[in-house]
Amino acid sequence: MTRALAHKLLQLLPVLVLVTVATTALVDLMPGSPGRAILGPDASPEAVAALDAQHGFDDPLPQRYLSWLGHALTGDLGSSVSNRQPVTDLIGERLPVTFEIALLALLLSVAVAVPLALWVAARPGGLADRVVSALTSATLSIPSFAVALVLAYLLAVNTHVFPVSGWVPFEDSPADNLRHVALPVFSLALAEIPIFVRILRGDLLTVLRQDFILTARTKGFSTPHVLLRHALRPASPSLVTLAGLAAGRLIGGTVIIESLFALPGLGNLATQAIYGKDLPVIQGVVLVVALSYVAVNALVDLLNSAIDPRTRTA
Amino acid sequence: MAALADTAVVGASAPPGEPLLRVSGLTVDIPTPRGPLRALDDVSFELAPHRTLGLVGESGSGKSMLVRTIMGISPARSTVTGSVRFDGVELTSLPRRAARSYWGRRIAMVFQDPTTSLNPVLTVGRQLTEATRAHLGLGRARATERAVELLDLVSIPEPRRRLRQYPHELSGGMRQRVTIAMALACDPDLLIADEATTALDVTVQKQILDLIAGIQRERGLALILVSHDLGVVAGRTDDIAVLYGGRVAERASTRVLFAGHRHPYSQALLAAVPRLDRPAGAAPRTIPGTPPDLVLAPPGCRFAPRCPSAEDDCHRAAPAPRPGADPTHAYACLHPIPTTKAERR
Numbered sequence: 001m002t003r004a005l006a007h008k009l010l011q012l013l014p015v016l017v018l019v020t021v022a023t024t025a026l027v028d029l030m031p032g033s034p035g036r037a038i039l040g041p042d043a044s045p046e047a048v049a050a051l052d053a054q055h056g057f058d059d060p061l062p063q064r065y066l067s068w069l070g071h072a073l074t075g076d077l078g079s080s081v082s083n084r085q086p087v088t089d090l091i092g093e094r095l096p097v098t099f100e101i102a103l104l105a106l107l108l109s110v111a112v113a114v115p116l117a118l119w120v121a122a123r124p125g126g127l128a129d130r131v132v133s134a135l136t137s138a139t140l141s142i143p144s145f146a147v148a149l150v151l152a153y154l155l156a157v158n159t160h161v162f163p164v165s166g167w168v169p170f171e172d173s174p175a176d177n178l179r180h181v182a183l184p185v186f187s188l189a190l191a192e193i194p195i196f197v198r199i200l201r202g203d204l205l206t207v208l209r210q211d212f213i214l215t216a217r218t219k220g221f222s223t224p225h226v227l228l229r230h231a232l233r234p235a236s237p238s239l240v241t242l243a244g245l246a247a248g249r250l251i252g253g254t255v256i257i258e259s260l261f262a263l264p265g266l267g268n269l270a271t272q273a274i275y276g277k278d279l280p281v282i283q284g285v286v287l288v289v290a291l292s293y294v295a296v297n298a299l300v301d302l303l304n305s306a307i308d309p310r311t312r313t314a
Numbered sequence: 315m316a317a318l319a320d321t322a323v324v325g326a327s328a329p330p331g332e333p334l335l336r337v338s339g340l341t342v343d344i345p346t347p348r349g350p351l352r353a354l355d356d357v358s359f360e361l362a363p364h365r366t367l368g369l370v371g372e373s374g375s376g377k378s379m380l381v382r383t384i385m386g387i388s389p390a391r392s393t394v395t396g397s398v399r400f401d402g403v404e405l406t407s408l409p410r411r412a413a414r415s416y417w418g419r420r421i422a423m424v425f426q427d428p429t430t431s432l433n434p435v436l437t438v439g440r441q442l443t444e445a446t447r448a449h450l451g452l453g454r455a456r457a458t459e460r461a462v463e464l465l466d467l468v469s470i471p472e473p474r475r476r477l478r479q480y481p482h483e484l485s486g487g488m489r490q491r492v493t494i495a496m497a498l499a500c501d502p503d504l505l506i507a508d509e510a511t512t513a514l515d516v517t518v519q520k521q522i523l524d525l526i527a528g529i530q531r532e533r534g535l536a537l538i539l540v541s542h543d544l545g546v547v548a549g550r551t552d553d554i555a556v557l558y559g560g561r562v563a564e565r566a567s568t569r570v571l572f573a574g575h576r577h578p579y580s581q582a583l584l585a586a587v588p589r590l591d592r593p594a595g596a597a598p599r600t601i602p603g604t605p606p607d608l609v610l611a612p613p614g615c616r617f618a619p620r621c622p623s624a625e626d627d628c629h630r631a632a633p634a635p636r637p638g639a640d641p642t643h644a645y646a647c648l649h650p651i652p653t654t655k656a657e658r659r
Contacts, residue, residue: 211430215493218385219445220418222411229444233435308435309480 004312008301012294019290020072023283024065027057030277037277038081055081055280068283077287078280080273087284090269095288097167098258098265101181102250105188110243112189113196118227120197121204129201136194145256148187152260156183165262184261188254192246199242203235210234237304244300251296252289332402333360334536335384335504340396342379342560344389351609353379353392355560355632361553363503366530366537368547368568370583371557374605377540380557381506385423386413401503419449422497424526426509428489432481438492439477445499464495468525487518494526498533505530506538511546523550545587548572553642556580559606559616561632566643576638576650578624579617615647623649 027034035051036043052058055078056067071078077087120129156164162183168176207213208231216230255267262268266285273281305312342354354376361367369377382388384398386405398405400421405413425431433441442464443457452460458477465473468491481489490510497505507526511519527550530537539547547554548568555565556579564577575581585599603620615621618628628648635644639653 211425211427212433214382214387215423215425215431215496216433217387218417218423219496220414220416220449221444222414225448230433230436234433310434310482 004305005298005302008298009294012297015294016287016290020069020283020287021065023286024068025061026282027064027279028061033057034081034277034279051081057279072287077284080281081278082276087280090281091266091284091288094264094266094269096169097263098251098254098267100170100177101184101188101254101257101263101265102247104181104185105192105250106243106247108185108189109192109196109246110239113193113200113239114232116193117197117200117204118232121201121208121231122223122227124205132197136197139190139194144187144191145260147190148183148257148260151183151187165260167263180261180263184254184257184263187257188250192243195242195246196239200235200239203238204231207231207235233307236307240303240307241300244296247296248289248293251292332399334363334401335361336397336399337380337384338397338399340380340383340394340398342383342388342392342394344392346609348609352611353560353608354383356396357557357560357562359555359562359565361504361536361538363536364530364534365553366539366551368551368554369538369540369557370542370544370547370554371563372542372583372601372605374559374608375557376560377542377557378508379560381423381508381538381540385421385506386417415449418445418502419500420502421504421506422500422502423506423508424490424493424497424510427513428486428493429481429513431493432489434481436480437477438479438481438484442477442492442496442499445496449500460499461495464498465492467498467529468492468495470495486514487521490514490518490522491525494522494529498529501533502535504536504538506540508540509542510539512541512543519546543587544583556583559611560608561616561646562635562644563617563647564643564645566638566640566645570638570640570643574638574640574643574653576643576645576653577617577647578621578649578651580645581651582620623651625649 030037033048033052034055034057035048039048039051049058056064059067068078075088077091079086080090116132120126120132123129152164155161163180166180168180170177204227208227213226213230216226221229251266254265255271257263258265258267259271266288269281270285272278273285337360338358340354340357341352343350344353345351357376357380359367369380371377379388383394384405388394394406396406400416403416405416408416432438439458439461442461443452443454446452446457446460447454461477462473465476470476470488470491476484476488476492481492484492490513494510505526510526511522514522523546526537526539529535539551541547544554551568553565554568554571556563556571556575556577558579563579564571564575566575571580572584575584579601582599582601586601588598601620606616606619612629613631614629615624615633618624621628625648633646633648635646636650637644
């Protein structure tokens, strides 16, 4: 098992290299030089040259990459061009926010989707199935920022159940923290739930047609027992894979939701860095997102081999 | 063969005279886009404790549907009419919750293909212990001991190691032994083997059939052996019911059925069994035509379109069962095969 995991991680190493090389190469794709882009058209050529030299923007790509890699391996991702703060500090501040929201959104999605899928799969074509199917297609067609706006309007602006925006760290006040993450988490989960329900429902129906389900039923077990103990596990690999993809997406791509609710997360940091042409920060964020994807992927593989013994390599 | 044919019924908890299982007028309709499919049509038979019944017929004859309906797993939207009485209790109208104390506990079933009938993601141990834990209330340790006994009973070596294995780690024959052990877990009174050896190769087939026969003798089970192959049920059953198109074509004690069958379909089935004692070059005969379409089937005998002795009246109405010379014998045919050796004997 440990060897399989190590093997998997080794396979994912090229992905990380590729992604970071590509972000380092961004400098070469910029019109003019990064220094010019950062300082603006009015800056003196000397100032631009000084900034380029200071951050090594004018070095050739292999040298830039190796130098960045060397520092990155020692835990130094450089410092922000705009405010000179170390990139690791900037990311360290933002990461807990994004991780918390992503994790809660994912947990909520699974917690809602799994019972819902089990419920409708018990009677395919029944009333519950048809209602849920209609609801999921409706929800699927609404983008999460629209949901977020409606939720914010109804629950924050109008009724003040939840704060409109802002952030309170969990350590300061757990209750306030949860109140602040509630709306972003709902909006994000609402986009994932319909997909999860549909995938799991479909896989459950496939599994429920299998002979071993008949075996379980002839052993005299109730429908809930058959669904939970016999059908759910063999039906869940697609859901786990999908949830892994969603986790990666939630960590890297919650820019809109973070902006809407003014959350100091990774997405917000990335947006600011892109506007400010803050290359070291962009590169740091990309690295963290790529790392998360890789880690989640390895976790998905582990989970799936735990779920289905047939996929285990001896 | 059929040594027990006329011995008295022993040891049932049902009132005297009541068989362990009595199926009467069982009819199952399954809705299809073209109309209702009559999968079973007025099927009746009885099974006394400790006896073995063979259910024989081609694919689509309704034999699997019949045992699945007895097990309470007929297709979701099908309508079941008629009666299935087990030990004096009507199973078809029993509330689902109460019925569960029969299925798995007193009636158990072994399916055709052990590759698909075992849950691939659960260990053998889990699948062997869940019924005894749920139905008999055994604790984990006691249930595990019971599972080891069961694997021993079906002659699986190293039972303790097997409990930790998954189905895909076992051979086909081994898997079928596990499903048999599973079926026996709660000490049922009736075991149904639905083509239990069809998916296995011939040598393993015989081992499994012998195993089932041995267990039946030892434990005094009643047994229903479902097969498309008369050869499989020949030496192993007391009685045989031949099904065709969802109806019972003929039933009799095994001896009578082989020696004095009257239904042309039974005759055709017998001719299709490969035999070593036939002269060289005499190949088994196939039955011409295909099984009937059971959606909006025409009136009359289901076998008539393929029957060599069919006449006009065969197409008009379903023939009612007629008694044969032997008290166990009944056949549904208007133009039966003339009396043969059985009655000339």
